[in-house]
Amino acid sequence: MTTAAATAGERTAKAKPATMAQALGRALRDSMAQDPSVHVLGEDVGTLGGVFRITDGLAKEFGEDRCTDTPLAEAGILGAAVGMAMYGLRPVVEMQFDAFAYPAFEQLISHVAKMRNRTAGAMPLPITVRVPYGGGIGGVEHHSDSSEAYYMATPGLHVVTPATVDDAYGLLRASIASDDPVVFLEPKRLYWSKAAWSPHAPAPVEPIGRAVVRRPGRSATLITYGPSLPVCMEAAQAAVEEGWDLEVVDLRSLVPFDDETVAASVRRTGRAVVVHESTGFGGPGGEIAARITERCFHHLEAPVLRVAGFDIPYPPPMQERHHLPGVDRVLDAVARLQWEAEH
Amino acid sequence: MTVQELPGAAAYRPTPPPAWKPLTDPAPLLPDPEPYRVLGTDAAADADPELLLRLYAELVRGRRYNTQATALTKQGRLAVYPSSTGQEACEIAAALVLEERDWLFPSYRDTLAAVARGLDPVEALTLLRGDRHTGYDPREHRIAPLCTPLATQLPHAVGLAHAARLKGDDVVALAMVGDGGTSEGDFHEALNFAAVWKAPVVFLVQNNGFAISVPLAKQTAAPSLAHKAVGYGMPGRLVDGNDAAAVHQVLSEAVERARSGGGPTLVEAITYRMDAHTNADDATRYRGDSEVEAWRAHDPVQLMERELTGRGLLGADGIEEARTAAERMAAGLRERMNADPVLDPMDLFTHVYAEQTTQLREQAARLRVELDAENEQHGTDDGGAGR
Numbered sequence: 001m002t003t004a005a006a007t008a009g010e011r012t013a014k015a016k017p018a019t020m021a022q023a024l025g026r027a028l029r030d031s032m033a034q035d036p037s038v039h040v041l042g043e044d045v046g047t048l049g050g051v052f053r054i055t056d057g058l059a060k061e062f063g064e065d066r067c068t069d070t071p072l073a074e075a076g077i078l079g080a081a082v083g084m085a086m087y088g089l090r091p092v093v094e095m096q097f098d099a100f101a102y103p104a105f106e107q108l109i110s111h112v113a114k115m116r117n118r119t120a121g122a123m124p125l126p127i128t129v130r131v132p133y134g135g136g137i138g139g140v141e142h143h144s145d146s147s148e149a150y151y152m153a154t155p156g157l158h159v160v161t162p163a164t165v166d167d168a169y170g171l172l173r174a175s176i177a178s179d180d181p182v183v184f185l186e187p188k189r190l191y192w193s194k195a196a197w198s199p200h201a202p203a204p205v206e207p208i209g210r211a212v213v214r215r216p217g218r219s220a221t222l223i224t225y226g227p228s229l230p231v232c233m234e235a236a237q238a239a240v241e242e243g244w245d246l247e248v249v250d251l252r253s254l255v256p257f258d259d260e261t262v263a264a265s266v267r268r269t270g271r272a273v274v275v276h277e278s279t280g281f282g283g284p285g286g287e288i289a290a291r292i293t294e295r296c297f298h299h300l301e302a303p304v305l306r307v308a309g310f311d312i313p314y315p316p317p318m319q320e321r322h323h324l325p326g327v328d329r330v331l332d333a334v335a336r337l338q339w340e341a342e343h
Numbered sequence: 344m345t346v347q348e349l350p351g352a353a354a355y356r357p358t359p360p361p362a363w364k365p366l367t368d369p370a371p372l373l374p375d376p377e378p379y380r381v382l383g384t385d386a387a388a389d390a391d392p393e394l395l396l397r398l399y400a401e402l403v404r405g406r407r408y409n410t411q412a413t414a415l416t417k418q419g420r421l422a423v424y425p426s427s428t429g430q431e432a433c434e435i436a437a438a439l440v441l442e443e444r445d446w447l448f449p450s451y452r453d454t455l456a457a458v459a460r461g462l463d464p465v466e467a468l469t470l471l472r473g474d475r476h477t478g479y480d481p482r483e484h485r486i487a488p489l490c491t492p493l494a495t496q497l498p499h500a501v502g503l504a505h506a507a508r509l510k511g512d513d514v515v516a517l518a519m520v521g522d523g524g525t526s527e528g529d530f531h532e533a534l535n536f537a538a539v540w541k542a543p544v545v546f547l548v549q550n551n552g553f554a555i556s557v558p559l560a561k562q563t564a565a566p567s568l569a570h571k572a573v574g575y576g577m578p579g580r581l582v583d584g585n586d587a588a589a590v591h592q593v594l595s596e597a598v599e600r601a602r603s604g605g606g607p608t609l610v611e612a613i614t615y616r617m618d619a620h621t622n623a624d625d626a627t628r629y630r631g632d633s634e635v636e637a638w639r640a641h642d643p644v645q646l647m648e649r650e651l652t653g654r655g656l657l658g659a660d661g662i663e664e665a666r667t668a669a670e671r672m673a674a675g676l677r678e679r680m681n682a683d684p685v686l687d688p689m690d691l692f693t694h695v696y697a698e699q700t701t702q703l704r705e706q707a708a709r710l711r712v713e714l715d716a717e718n719e720q721h722g723t724d725d726g727g728a729g730r
Contacts, residue, residue, distance in 0.1 A: 070536070073532040075528060076498050076535065078498075079533065080502035080536055082499045083506065083516075086506075087506035087507055088506070088510075089506050089509075106495060107495060111499070116695070116697075117476070119477045119480065120475060121693065122477075122482060124697060156696070180696050180697050209700070256696075256700035
């Protein structure tokens with residue numbers, strides 16, 4: 001990807017974003033400055049700067065034609081973005097909350113994901129759909145869904161989710177530069193979280209589709225992404241006392257899926273736990289566990305386990321801590337890996 | 344409970360909402376009560392004879408295209424064909440009012456509009472034949488892919504027109520939808536966006552009476568579909584959809600209005616689907632012969648022919664010429680559709696993403712193995728193509 005070098009250069013020239021929210025805003029700004037065909041549209045993205053302030057200042061800097069407050073209609077927003085992309089623009093759409101994106105599902109599935117295929121490559125749609133997702137911010141119902149499995153099940157879409165400040169910047173820039181549509185899932189509870197700080201030194205932007213080992217380890221692999229990365233990092237730290245040396249893999253991209261990095265890690269450690277907030281049944285973890293089993297069966301010393309949200313509609317905020325997989329639930333699974341290996 | 348006023352206190356008086364005024368005057372947006380007509384009226388005298396003759400030739404060709412495509416379904420050459428027989432005036436006018444730089448957004452029934460715009464008849468039929476989803480490059484012809492989901496192409500037309508205007512291009516998008524499609528959410532969202540953005544779009548509703556089997560009265564309680572426009576703040580226009588001259592004129596005015604920055608228009612063309620929804624549908628279950636016969640007397644090709652012959656603009660030679668040209672088109676179409684399309688199964692993986700994912704490469708390799716085994720079994724070595 002040619003943006004990598006430019007991105008690294010640009011970042012050294014400016015103050016480093018402190019939060020994921022700032023990094024996302026910076027990525028939008030830099031993309032718009034670099035490419036006049038990049039347009040941001042959505043509900044409240046203009047004057048207000050988005051309800052999460054990700055688009056703050058864009059309308060002022062680039063004008064309302066480039067950062068547009070639309071009528072409140074998700075299918076209309078995404079449908080209009082399709083037409084804009086057909087005419088050569090690069091729309092970046094903001095869906096205000098995970099569950100608010102559902103009215104736009106038909107546009108996403110029937111048109112955004114398929115247009116390249118329908119037209120035999122003549123009409124690719126370079127659209128980025130930003131979806132703040134996941135729980136943990138005390139939102140009332142319809143504000144905390146983890147909808148990644150729906151998107152993953154749709155060929156033609158890339159599905160990307162950052163867990164660090166650096167990735168928020170780099171992956172969003174790569175998504176906007178991509179000639180294919182990208183569903184860019186933003187873990188909203190990491191928007192302002194210190195946990196979202198990258199554990200490593202700033203790295204150049206990598207192409208979409210590569211997982212990264214956040215913590216090397218020898219005794220088991222935690223496979224995770226987005227909002228669950230800090231949980232896994234903390235669990236890995238805590239597990240040291242139990243004698244576990246856990247490796248943590250951050251997927252960063254659910255589609256395309258980096259089988260190589262995941263399989264290489266599990267072959268080294270022989271044990272794997274997939275951790276995410278989304279429901280376990282029909283969730284991403286089932287797919288990931290199956291892929292690991294198919295590739296690493298003879299290296300496995302225990303079944304691949306999943307630590308996921310319960311198979312329930314997202315609970316009211318006063319109950320959500322019971323639903324979201326935390327450090328203890330991850331450590332319990334790790335302990336089960338030992339038990340399963342011995343029995 | 345009675346509210347008692349305290350002695351000496353000022354009486355409570357509810358105030359009206361501050362500074363309310365209507366955003367626009369609704370009166371100019373309302374459609375005329377009668378559908379606009381040209382043929383058989385005084386307005387026909389003002390119509391350009393050359394345009395009428397051109398519309399006539401296209402109507403004759405369009406009718407022949409519909410009958411030929413329907414025949415191809417009976418021969419198994421098309422998987423399905425949603426005929427626009429009876430609606431040719433709308434199809435032709437939609438294609439002819441647009442400049443080359445403009446865009447057409449057809450629904451699944453509007454193959455004919457795409458052909459009238461100049462698209463190769465075979466390329467226009469690949470979706471319905473089943474060999475390709477879209478047999479042409481939409482950018483090359485400025486024709487969006489034929490849209491199967493209802494009304495979902497309307498927001499695309501709005502977005503494209505909006506983008507063109509942002510780029511300073513003098514481009515209009517014309518989007519076609521049926522009466523059933525007006526009940527969909529995307530219809531509403533598209534019209535609302537278009538009006539708010541003042542996008543250069545024209546929405547053409549072909550009200551052909553039925554959404555498969557459901558009649559208009561069960562589809563809407565609005566006075567007319569054109570009346571819906573006023574709720575969005577755009578003009579609504581009613582036109583006789585079998586009168587090609589009238590549809591052409593109303594659409595021309597709407598296109599001109601859009602091009603000059605006046606914003607979108609909603610045009611409702613009152614027409615009738617003479618054939619069933621598709622060749623797979625039985626229309627006798629939901630409508631009677633007498634209704635169909637009444638519309639047969641209002642046939643779009645006949646309306647134009649009567650107007651032109653009555654005014655001495657068209658004679659037997661002219662009619663013969665138009666029919667011969669239509670037969671030539673039909674024969675060419677028949678011949679080309681009778682050749683099996685050459686397909687490469689490996690294309691299944693080519694256009695999912697710009698760059699194939701590892702997973703798709705693995706699956707493509709799997710299919711390659713299966714094809715090779717098949718070819719070995721059948722003793723062919725054509726690489727899996729052309730079976």
